[in-house]
Amino acid sequence: MLRDITIGQYYPVDSVIHRLDPRVKLAGTMVFLISLFVTSKLPAYLLATGVLFGLIRLSRVPFRFITKGLKAIMILLVISVSFNLFLTTGTPIFRIGFLQITWEGISLAVFMGVRLIYLVLASSLMTLTTTPNQLTDGLEKGLGFLNRFSVPVHEIAMMMSIALRFIPILIEETDKIMKAQTARGADFESGNLIQKAKAMVPLLVPLFLSAFRRAADLAMAMEARCYHGGAGRTKMKPLHYEKRDKNAYLLMAVYFALMAASRFLPF
Amino acid sequence: MSIRCEKLTHIYQQGTVMESYALRDISFEIQDGEFIGLIGHTGSGKSTLIQHLNGLMRPSSGTVYFNGEDIFAQGYDLRKLRGQVGLVFQYPEYQLFEETVLADVKYGPKNMGLSEQEAEERAREALELSGLQPEFYARSPFELSGGQKRRAAIAGVLAMGPQVLILDEPTAGLDPKGRDELLETVSDLHKRRHTTIILVSHSMEDVARYADRIMVLNEGNLQYFDTPRRVFRYFRELEKMGLSAPQITYLMQELRDEGIDVDPSIGTIEEAREEILSLYWSQGGPLAAGADSGTEAGRGLGESSAATGK
């Protein structure tokens, strides 16, 4: 189950998507996410589906890697879909006790489900094709204009990239501690809820300790290498746009325009 | 009673571009009461291999038999197996979590279903074996030094009373004295309780001193599995794998190159001393020294025996 969390895990293959400038991918992900919420017309969703799956194909990341992220939000998905399904008022189809299912409920639930799934797929696609380093660079440069409003962009980007980088490390660490305790006869699977919660103590205590230790070590290592924040810091590989990045922006604009225009479709 | 691996293969991240073979077709059998040294350079698959022996990892193909039973078969009691095959991980101190050392060591026996009292007895016994002083038993494990933590963690596995004890580089990061003490503890356990030991180590000296047989892993392949002396004969091949024979083996090799008839596969200083002394006496001892042709060789031997005797 722990291995299912793919956020922050880079999948190293060479593809057009991998080569894109991280700013393009960040913007693209944002555009895609927003586009899902500006419309609720069927043709628009067909377009979004086509675009998403086309991009996944282009990225050459195996599909099951991208869908791995879904397992982590399964519970959230089930809850939000059933809330929408049962608690939306409108034309009722049938009712069980106080619960009723309406046409409006079904359509809301489906849209909500699809939106959530696409949201996860799109962000997984971005993190799987962009190294954490590129991601920080992209964020920092893309949001650089905020510096003028005294937003510490560099620091925020650094924090985000460290957080992303720590996810797989913590997963690995959890795995390691879990194994060490399993070797001492621990059982994390069976038992009722309370027993399961109690069984987590031997896992969580060492995990927290190691996370704090790692954080302290990292801070020390950064200081030892004279890290002092963003001011005056230069890049070894500064980002600059290629032709393909410009084309990508163009396609993005066309896509968004189509999605927005679909609002005016008569059905 | 034995551990038998049959065509064990493990592939990490199978089916992705990151796919890598950590173990390839490994087959061997370890008898009850043996002391096995497992060596191989970094990334050769040692940690991966030993995690299969108590069922923590599932092989991609092949299987492991413990006392004749397939441990990956349906319905095999893996929890019971983990009590019988104790595994001490590389840097085991991170597994400590309880408020006191004693409580932490009791965790294993309690998981095996022993009563509070039995668990406490086992824990005290294991702590004593591990060589941690009693004044630490009631302390928080996080207040101990690195070496003391290591001992407490090892006691945590010993307390389950395993018939087989697997230690993954137990001496990494310890000072020379701590290292010797720990290895003596392990060797003691082997002698007194006839526990089967599998010791993963980077130090040829340590392995040569204690192991009955040495297992050499190279890029996931089982390259050699034989007595230390026979393995050290391949010191040139070992070097190609990023390993080396014990220093004393090189000394013996050089003596042999000088024309002195010693066994070049010797791996410990004690063996070397005996070999040299017996050669010395067989050539007439001190009386012969200084006389005709044996002079040079005789004196050379006397000196090197004194040197290695230190």
Ligand SMILES: Nc1ncnc2c1ncn2[C@@H]1O[C@H](COP(=O)(O)OP(=O)(O)OP(=O)(O)O)[C@@H](O)[C@H]1O
């Ligand atoms: N979780 C994992 N995912 C992918 N590959 C792994 C994983 N764990 C280990 N490997 C790879 O498997 C190979 C064997 O690793 P293993 O940890 O067994 O080596 P080792 O012999 O114990 O090395 P060391 O002496 O450094 O402890 C290495 O090449 C390593 O990169």
Ligand SMILES: [Mg+2]
């Ligand atoms: Mg290892």
